[in-house]
Amino acid sequence: MILQSPSVERLLEAFRMLPGVGRRTAERMTLHMLSAPEDVAMQLSEALRDARQRIRKCSVCCNLTEIDPCPICTSESRDKSIVCVVEQPVGVMAIEKGGEYRGQYHVLLGVLNPLDGVGPDDLSVGRLRERIASGEIREVIVATNATAEGEATALYLARVLAQPDVKVSRIAHGVPMGGGLEYADEVTLGHAMQGRTPLS
Amino acid sequence: MILQSPSVERLLEAFRMLPGVGRRTAERMTLHMLSAPEDVAMQLSEALRDARQRIRKCSVCCNLTEIDPCPICTSESRDKSIVCVVEQPVGVMAIEKGGEYRGQYHVLLGVLNPLDGVGPDDLSVGRLRERIASGEIREVIVATNATAEGEATALYLARVLAQPDVKVSRIAHGVPMGGGLEYADEVTLGHAMQGRTPLS
Numbered sequence: 001m002i003l004q005s006p007s008v009e010r011l012l013e014a015f016r017m018l019p020g021v022g023r024r025t026a027e028r029m030t031l032h033m034l035s036a037p038e039d040v041a042m043q044l045s046e047a048l049r050d051a052r053q054r055i056r057k058c059s060v061c062c063n064l065t066e067i068d069p070c071p072i073c074t075s076e077s078r079d080k081s082i083v084c085v086v087e088q089p090v091g092v093m094a095i096e097k098g099g100e101y102r103g104q105y106h107v108l109l110g111v112l113n114p115l116d117g118v119g120p121d122d123l124s125v126g127r128l129r130e131r132i133a134s135g136e137i138r139e140v141i142v143a144t145n146a147t148a149e150g151e152a153t154a155l156y157l158a159r160v161l162a163q164p165d166v167k168v169s170r171i172a173h174g175v176p177m178g179g180g181l182e183y184a185d186e187v188t189l190g191h192a193m194q195g196r197t198p199l200s
Numbered sequence: 201m202i203l204q205s206p207s208v209e210r211l212l213e214a215f216r217m218l219p220g221v222g223r224r225t226a227e228r229m230t231l232h233m234l235s236a237p238e239d240v241a242m243q244l245s246e247a248l249r250d251a252r253q254r255i256r257k258c259s260v261c262c263n264l265t266e267i268d269p270c271p272i273c274t275s276e277s278r279d280k281s282i283v284c285v286v287e288q289p290v291g292v293m294a295i296e297k298g299g300e301y302r303g304q305y306h307v308l309l310g311v312l313n314p315l316d317g318v319g320p321d322d323l324s325v326g327r328l329r330e331r332i333a334s335g336e337i338r339e340v341i342v343a344t345n346a347t348a349e350g351e352a353t354a355l356y357l358a359r360v361l362a363q364p365d366v367k368v369s370r371i372a373h374g375v376p377m378g379g380g381l382e383y384a385d386e387v388t389l390g391h392a393m394q395g396r397t398p399l400s
Contacts, residue, residue, distance in 0.1 A: 005266040011251040014244040019232045020225065031290050032219045033248060034255050034264050044214040045248040048233060051211040052241040055234050064234050066205040090231050 008034070060131070062107040062124045064089045072105060079103045081138040085128065085157060087111050087145055095143065103141075106131065111149040112156055123153075125160070132166055139167045146173050208234070260331070262307040262324045264289045272305060279303045281338040285328065285357060287311050287345055295343065303341075306331065311349040312356055320356070328357075332366055339367040346373050 008030060015026035033041045057063070058070035061083075065071070072078060072092075082103030086092055092105050108123045120126075131137060142157050144150035158168045174192030175184045184192070208230060215226035233241045257263070258270035261283075265271070272278060272292075282303030286292055292305050308323045320326075331337060342357050344350035358368045374392035375384045384392070 004271065005251075005255065007247070007251040007254045007266065011244075011247040014247040017236075017240055017244065018229050020228065025220065027293075028220065028290075029218050030251070031264075031288075031293075034251060035289060036217075038252055040217055041248050041252040044211075044217065045245045045252075047207070047211040047214040048241050048245040048248075051205075051207040051230070051234060052238055052245075054207045055205065064231075066207065071204065088231075089235060090228075093227075093231075 057107075057109075060127075061105050062109055062127065063092050063105055077102070080136050082141065083128075083131065083137050083139075084141045084143050086143050087150065087153075091143060104137075108144070108153070111144060111147075111153045113149050120156070120160075125157070128157075129161065132161060132163065137166060139169060141169050141171060143171045257307075257309075260327075261305050262309055262327065263292050263305055277302070280336050282341065283328075283331065283337050283339075284341045284343050286343050287350065287353075291343060304337075308344070308353070311344060311347075311353045313349050320360075323353075325357070325360070329361065332361060332363065337366060339369060341369050341371060343371045 011033070012023075012026045012030045015021055015029045016023065021029070033044070054066050055064050056066075056068060058065045058068055058073055060069045060073040063070050063072065079102050083106050084095065084101060084103055085106045085108060086095070087108050087110065089107055092107060095101050095105075106124065106128045108125065108128075110118055110123050112118060112120065112123070128140075132140070140157070140161055142154040144153045144157075154170050158170075161168050172195055173188065174195055175181060175188065181189070211233070212223075212226045212230045215221055215229045216223065221229070233244070254266050255264050256266075256268060258265045258268055258273055260269045260273040263270050263272065279302050283306050284295060284301060284303055285306045285308060286295070287308050287310065289307055292307060295301050295305075306324065306328045308325065308328075310318055310323050312318060312320065312323070328340075332340070340357070340361055342354040344353045344357075354370050358370075361368050372395050373388065374395055375381060375388065381389070
């Protein structure tokens, strides 16, 4: 960066912490923010501080929320006997966009990852077990990502959550809707074959 | 956005003002900033406010700077008789990266654009004329972009800056170094032909 100023360097480094932003993009963002009218930069600065101070984790499901417990946990129109377990708040957003699921959620805030030292105690598994112990939940749908860590976490949850009156299920993995077979990779196709359902 | 919170919506809209950031990227950035430890968001918020308050326009060349006049304008080792005119501070950065140019700069803060109502008075042309009137400058190199507006601005500058003892020149346009002829478009090739220089 040619502007030899510690404050500009600090801004550049701060932009680089955003997902998908490398050195060049951070440079463009920094120059844009410094060239644009002052209130543009101030707006982002204040929006960030304000949102970060208002948004917290729901004490029930660990999703991000402004009101605790979150609107999904307190909603009267949602099925309280089903809980869908996701890795991150973005998972809740993805499923809610579909608009079909009407149950509750539980955000793990990560996945088991022994190599990075992430164990069950670093996730919100304990809180999920408490929710199940309270007796209202009949089914847990594990919707962790289809990665090695996500699969391992799903298997772990199936083991620790198993109870006679609680069903633990896993979302289906297979060929995406609208996708041709030729675009699916072999692992996905293998899963699609194994998970076949009867048509008649 | 599923988090129905005005503060989150405001943050999302603020991220969208960054260059190259659409709705989806802004969503990712927002969720990242809300999920990451609180000091990550605060760091960006404060770096923005701090940089925006410290950085101003150099009163001589209009480049962004923390110290006014900027280090390039006050440098003893740079040639004060040559000034290179660019559209934006990013132009100064691009030329400085090359490291060959040792003259001064002048940032126009835009280009002439009658359709958007940008005339000479909206640019720093007046300040450039004052600098030339002060008598030290012998050559003005116009390095506005090779767009229709950039070319028009270059022609305008050539006309208004013309003085017997001041040379106004334009940077060369042609085939980029390392680029094959087959990758250059026809307009660039036309410029390259017209701007040919004798080899012997």
